[in-house]
Amino acid sequence: MPELPEVETSRRGIEPFLLDQQVREVVVRFDHLRWPIPSDLNEQMQGHRVLAVDRRGKYLLIKLAHGCCIIHLGMSGNLRIIDAGLAPQKHDHVDIVLASNKALRLCDPRRFGAVLWTSHPVEAHKLLANLGPEPMSEAFTAKDLFDKSRGKTQCVKTYIMDSKQVVGVGNIYANESLFMAGIKPTLAAGKISLARYKKLHTAIVEVLGSAIEQGGTTLKDFVNSDGKPGYFKQSLAVYGRGGEPCLSCGRDLQELKIAQRATVYCKSCQR
């Protein structure tokens, strides 16, 4: 489900319900997500207050005084705020029950997501330590994108989806950003000029920024934490539109696979 805008939308949705709340109990109904959920998760969190609900890339970070619960939504995960005790549906794997009698509930049919715990500074966690800059921060620059791409033969689409370069650019927004920047997705990352990386940088920031403003993309089952859908889908220019006319020039959009992921672009607008 989620790319960065969806994760950020979820974070904003759940934060007011978690912040400053004491954790009453963590209920794990199914512990085999991408990795096993730590068996001492309840022991670690029970009775402690939530100090912050942060995000790093697509990882949600629920911070307590002595450690952090790391949540990743994988491909199909979603989070909702419910009344504690509401009967769980299929795939509702974890509840973090709060003293307020509300609970944060994780549902993840495909189980590509993760729920982990770390007692060390979370930034040093193996999964977070090597992440690139946040796309909406000053640390993300066209110059770095350009410099780090030199010598690389991989497609530019694969390159911008690599979380070591920049976090949060998934398949939808990679397609959209490349269209906005007028860059053909199959070009070798190492052969693209600084001027074009400046366009691409701007496009990534704009595409992700407006998606966050609009509450993420609604695809199939995405709803944010209060159950309202995102509204970005109606602004997608290429994703899911293979064979349909380019919104800019009217020619048929091309569809192909790059690294086994659906890729759509306009042959005449993207070169």
Add this chain to the structure above:
DNA sequence: ACTTCGACCTGTTGGC
């Protein structure tokens, strides 16, 4: 060191 590819899962969709 860089790049590609398999693997992890269920649910939905489209073709026959």
Add this chain to the structure above:
DNA sequence: TGCCAACAGGTCGAAG
């Protein structure tokens, strides 16, 4: 209607 194959928002870690 049923069956089967292909596909779906991610990304780690192994293999090449």
